[in-house]
Each structure stands twice: as structure tokens, then as C-alpha cells.
Amino acid sequence: xxxxxxxxxxxxxxxxxxxxxxxxxxxxxxxxxxxxxxxxxxxxxxxxxxxxxxxxxxxxxxxxxxxxxxxxxxxxxxxxxxxxxxxxxxxxxxxxxxxxxxxxxxxxxxxxxxxxxxxxxxxxxxxxxxxxxxxxxxxxxxxxxxxxxxxxxxxxxxxxxxxxxxxxxxxxxxxxxxxxxxxxxxxxxxxxxxxxxxxxxxxxxxxxxxxxxxxxxxxxxxxxxxxxxxxxxxxxxxxxxxxxxxxxxxxxxxxxx
Amino acid sequence: xxxxxxxxxxxxxxxxxxxxxxxxxxxxxxxxxxxxxxxxxxxxxxxxxxxxxxxxxxxxxxxxxxxxxxxxxxxxxxxxxxxxxxxxxxxxxxxxxxxxxxxxxxxxxxxxxxxxxxxxxxxxxxxxxxxxxxxxxxxxxxxxxxxxxxxxxxxxxxxxxxxxxxx
Numbered sequence: 001x002x003x004x005x006x007x008x009x010x011x012x013x014x015x016x017x018x019x020x021x022x023x024x025x026x027x028x029x030x031x032x033x034x035x036x037x038x039x040x041x042x043x044x045x046x047x048x049x050x051x052x053x054x055x056x057x058x059x060x061x062x063x064x065x066x067x068x069x070x071x072x073x074x075x076x077x078x079x080x081x082x083x084x085x086x087x088x089x090x091x092x093x094x095x096x097x098x099x100x101x102x103x104x105x106x107x108x109x110x111x112x113x114x115x116x117x118x119x120x121x122x123x124x125x126x127x128x129x130x131x132x133x134x135x136x137x138x139x140x141x142x143x144x145x146x147x148x149x150x151x152x153x154x155x156x157x158x159x160x161x162x163x164x165x166x167x168x169x170x171x172x173x174x175x176x177x178x179x180x181x182x183x184x185x186x187x188x189x190x191x192x193x194x195x196x197x198x199x200x201x202x203x204x205x206x207x208x209x210x211x212x213x214x215x216x217x218x219x220x221x222x223x224x225x226x227x228x229x230x231x232x233x234x235x236x237x238x239x240x241x242x243x244x245x246x247x248x249x250x251x252x253x254x255x256x257x
Numbered sequence: 258x259x260x261x262x263x264x265x266x267x268x269x270x271x272x273x274x275x276x277x278x279x280x281x282x283x284x285x286x287x288x289x290x291x292x293x294x295x296x297x298x299x300x301x302x303x304x305x306x307x308x309x310x311x312x313x314x315x316x317x318x319x320x321x322x323x324x325x326x327x328x329x330x331x332x333x334x335x336x337x338x339x340x341x342x343x344x345x346x347x348x349x350x351x352x353x354x355x356x357x358x359x360x361x362x363x364x365x366x367x368x369x370x371x372x373x374x375x376x377x378x379x380x381x382x383x384x385x386x387x388x389x390x391x392x393x394x395x396x397x398x399x400x401x402x403x404x405x406x407x408x409x410x411x412x413x414x415x416x417x418x419x420x421x422x423x424x
Contacts, residue, residue: 011334012334012338015330015334015376016376016379019328019330019331019376019379019380027328027329027330027380029329030329031322031323031329034319034322034323035323038320038323038324041275042275042278042324045275045278045279046278046279048279049279049280049282049283053283113278113324114278114282115324115325115326116274116277116278116281116294116320116321116324116325117292117321117324117325117326117327117373118288118289118290118292118393118394118396118397119325119327119370119373119374119377119393119394119397120325120326120327121288122325122326124324150326158326160326163288164326165393185392186288186392186393187287187288187289187392187393188287188288189288247288248282248283248285
């Protein structure tokens with residue numbers, strides 16, 4: 001037997017044994033070491049290509065900026081009404097002896113790198129355990145749910161997006177209150193599975209987190225239904241959901257502490 | 258076959274890695290992007306000798322491992338196996354035709370996908386289903402295959418190598 005030729009096979013067998021018998025957090029420890037070294041070039045590259053993209057879309061951005069200014073004006077007015085309602089809510093809750101709803105603290109984070117592979121949808125953010133970002137911290141953007149922290153080091157964290165094939169989120173249709181499980185598909189869409197066959201979910205319905213989870217708080221917008229799939233002989237329906245967050249242009253996120 | 262300095266290879270792979278992480282996010286189609294690092298490893302495996310292939314595969318593998326959520330080491334190992342396989346059998350496989358280049362990109366992507374899914378399943382990361390494999394791997398392989406002639410052309414200009422002279 002040729003020993004030289006059998007070395008690659010031996011290496012593969014050893015590696016398989018290593019990843020099978022050791023917990024993932026130990027195998028992945030060197031990743032953050034390399035990421036720490038690569039942080040600066042990754043950050044610079046990300047900023048460079050982002051700025052090029054901004055320049056290419058500068059005309060659209062001027063128009064968008066105008067629209068956003070109008071929206072901000074309208075929302076400011078709405079916000080003052082909501083503040084009034086919030087105060088009223090607090091008063092009424094006190095009156096009825098209701099438990100206080102916990103208000104979470106938000107921590108802003110920038111994206112250092114996006115996933116280079118098609119098989120997973122993750123991002124690396126510049127906040128870690130030093131900033132109280134730990135595993136399963138929920139990540140949101142202005143538009144809605146982004147995902148949760150998968151692993152974190154002292155100054156960086158890897159976030160698994162809701163479009164990742166390993167992501168599962170308990171979700172509910174905000175109009176009909178039908179509950180399903182949201183699966184990532186590694187494309188820019190998600191699937192809301194296990195909806196009852198006689199369901200009242202329609203195209204355009206808003207999907208939000210259900211709160212039936214230790215991780216995701218209730219009521220965070222996930223996206224909108226764009227298609228409903230009824231399989232022959234299937235026991236449940238599947239709704240295709242377009243996430244509210246545009247992951248391709250995502251630059252900053254908020255971590256719910 | 259060509260001999261290229263280790264620094265040149267590492268620089269080329271790191272440069273490709275930065276483009277992969279930065280620019281390729283803007284050419285995604287339905288969440289799928291081509292794998293530039295894989296194509297660079299394939300090109301170096303076809304054009305250069307074993308030591309160059311090993312250097313390119315390890316550098317590209319580390320970059321992929323660090324910038325993805327795959328089990329650490331799985332890309333290094335799969336790139337090494339693919340690179341050495343191509344390097345040993347380059348004369349048998351390769352034809353100087355655009356279609357051959359596309360097929361190389363396509364098949365290499367599928368080869369790597371099988372490895373990554375296999376390692377993830379062994380490490381019990383919960384992929385466990387063939388849905389993402391068919392949903393992502395085939396589309397990714399097609400996209401990678403389509404861009405491979407262009408990437409091979411640019412790489413040959415940078416490294417001043419012609420595969421036709423090599424094989």
C-alpha cells in the first residue's frame with residue numbers, strides 16, 4: 001500500500017472524528033482568532049464596496065432621501081400620538097394591576113462581513129460579549145427581524161440570518177393569528193410551514209414573531225406573504241415570505257439586549 | 258507546469274477573498290453568488306504544481322472557513338482534496354474549451370457542496386435535509402460555472418499563464 005497516497009484519506013478520517021466528537025464551540029474557536037486578524041481588511045473592503053455601490057446609486061438615493069424626509073415628518077407626528085397612548089396604556093395597566101411589559105435596551109452594531117458561502121446566510125457584527133452580546137441575542141433592523149447571534153467573541157459576533165437554512169422562527173400571521181414555523185431557504189425568501197390546511201393566510205399578510213420562543217420576543221415584523229403553496233396530499237400549507245429587511249443592502253443592525 | 262512564488266499565490270487568493278466577501282454581495286442573484294475562491298483554487302490546481310495547489314487551497318479554505326458558518330476546517334480540507342485531485346489528473350480532465358471551463362466550475366462547486374453538507378451533517382449542525390442542497394448547490398454551481406471562463410481568463414492574465422501551454 002502506498003503510504004503517501006493514503007495520507008489524505010487518513011487526514012479526512014481524523015478530521016471527521018474530530019468534528020464528530022468535539023462540541024462545535026471548540027472547533028470554531030480558531031475562527032474568531034482569524035477573524036480578529038482579518039477584521040480591519042474585511043471592514044475596509046466592506047466599506048469600499050459599499051461606497052462604490054452608493055456612488056452608483058446616488059441619484060436614487062437623493063430621491064429616496066426626499067421621500068424619507070417626508071416619512072420622518074409624518075412619523076414624528078405619529079410618534080407623539082403613540083407617546084400619548086403609551087402613557088395612557090401605563091396608567092390603565094397600573095389601574096388593572098397588570099405586569100409591566102419589559103422594555104429592552106437596543107445596542108447598535110455595524111456589519112463587518114457577510115457570508116462568503118451560498119450554503120449559509122450569516123453576517124459578522126462589530127459587537128461582542130464585551131458589549132453584552134451573547135449567544136441567541138436577537139438582532140433587528142429598522143424594517144424588521146434580522147436573526148439571532150450564533151456565536152460571539154469579546155468584540156465580534158456571528159449572526160445567523162432568518163434566511164439561513166438552519167434558522168427556525170416561531171411566527172404568526174398578524175391578521176388571522178395563524179401560527180407556523182418560519183424556515184430559511186438560503187435564497188432571499190423564507191417559508192412559513194405547518195400552517196393548517198383550512199387557513200386564513202392571504203398574499204400580502206404581515207408575518208410577525210409569535211413570542212412562543214425563549215429567543216424571539218413577540219411582535220417583531222418578519223415580512224409579508226408573497227405566495228401560498230398547497231401541496232397535493234400535504235397535511236399543511238406553506239407560505240412563502242419575503243423578509244421585510246433587505247439583507248443585500250443591510251449595513252447596521254440593532255441588538256436587543 | 259508553472260512554478261509561482263508562495264507570496265504571489267497567497268496575495269492572489271487573499272485579493273480574491275476580499276472581492277468575494279465585498280463585491281460579490283452586489284452581484285447576487287436570488288441570494289446566490291459565484292464562488293470566486295473556488296475558481297481560483299481550480300485554476301491554480303490546473304496550471305501549477307502540487308505545492309502551489311496546497312498553498313492556494315489552504316489560504317482559500319481558511320478565508321472561506323472564517324467568513325462562513327461552516328465547521329472550521331471543512332473548506333480547507335475540501336479545497337485541498339479537490340485541488341490535489343485536479344492537480345493529479347489535470348491532463349486527463351482538462352480541454353481548452355469554454356464549455357470545459359464551465360463544466361469545471363460547475364462540477365467543482367457540486368464536489369465542494371457535497372463535502373460541506375457532509376461535514377455539517379457529521380458535526381450535527383442540523384442541515385440534515387437535501388432541500389438546501391438542491392435549492393442552493395445547483396443554482397450556485399450554475400452561476401459559478403457561467404463566470405468560470407471569465408475568472409480563468411483574468412487569472413491567466415494576472416499570473417501570465419496559459420492553460421493550453423501547461424496541459
